Amino acid sequence: MPVIVIELKWNKKAGSAIQQIRDRNYPQALEGMDTDILLVAITYDERTKKHTCQIETHSRTETV
Secondary structure (H helix, E strand, O other): OOEEEEEEEOOOOOHHHHHHHHOOOOHHHHHOOOOOEEEEEEEEOOOOOOOEEEEEEEEEOOOO
């Protein structure tokens, strides 16, 4: 089972939510776990009343 990091945004692009996850290094606290980490951005557009979702896999750095 993967671990999921979710960022919710209002009236923003999904890409900005994914970028915030990366910029603030949220997945770092989960990198010790032996599982995949999914980055999920969910946005809501107040004008159109639509939701958007973007999902990416966080690439773990492995040490040898």
